[in-house]
Amino acid sequence: MPDLIAIVLFIIILIIGIFFLIFGLISFKEKRLIENIPTSNIRSIAMGLVEIFGRVVPIEYNILKSPFSDKDCVYYKYRVEELRSSGKNTHWVTVDKGERHSLFNLEDETGSVLINPKGAKIDIPIDNKYNSSLGTDPPEAAKRFLASRNIRWEGFIFGINKTMRYSEYFIAPGDNLYIIGTADDNPYVKEASAEKGVEDIMIKKGKFEKFYYISDKQEDAVLFKFTAKTYGGIIIGSFLILLSLLVFNWF
Secondary structure (H helix, E strand, C coil): HHHHHHHHHHHHHHHHHHHHHHHHHHHHHHHHHHCCCCEEEEHHHCCCEEEEEEEECCHHHHHHCCCHHHHEEEEEEEEEEEEEEEEEEEEEEEEEEEEEECCCCEECCEEEECCCCCCCCEEEECEEEEEECCCCCCCHHHHHHHHCCCCCCCCCCCCCCCCEEEEEEEECCCCCCEEEEEEEEEEECCCCCCCCCHHHHEEEECCCCCCCECCCCCCCHHHHHHHHHHHHHHHHHCCCCCCHHHHHHHH
């Protein structure tokens, strides 16, 4: 039996260690890309992997509304959770989550370029968090959104609502964004019809270069985050792999 326990522990710790190590190595590769690709003026964008920084300018017919606060945005992500009981324990259960995006322009002092955020890793903080419970209703915008998703927030007795919380993240017009992605042909502009070269470009997830990252942080803060992920993953992964070998040898 001790040998079986050792083998099980060895396998579990080894798998977790390998996961962390791979995570750290992937983060290292992405960190090196961020370090090695200079930030381009939008007017000077060349085809291929690029790094840009600018202000969000929405396309009028593509403006979205955030689900719980009804704010103008070009991207949103949301989560709906309900507090449920199981015996003597209570825990939060996610009953719905999702995201939606639209095309938008990113603008700096030299020009603007079309952004298709589909497939990007979007790193933004939470914007709003709301709650509903006994005697407390969610915001009106949240009520409408929940109804459209067939989610009940009311209890069966009037005034006794379910205990729920609603989180939303969004990118609003005027937000500053750091983007590293692939500059490719703009499919919405006919070839050779663009008055400015950058009008014939769209930033998107590349066909071959899969790294596509959007953040509301400055490049220094982004780089710090990837550095922490790199060293954290490699150190923790290496430690767990070593620990798994010690466990295996101990028994």
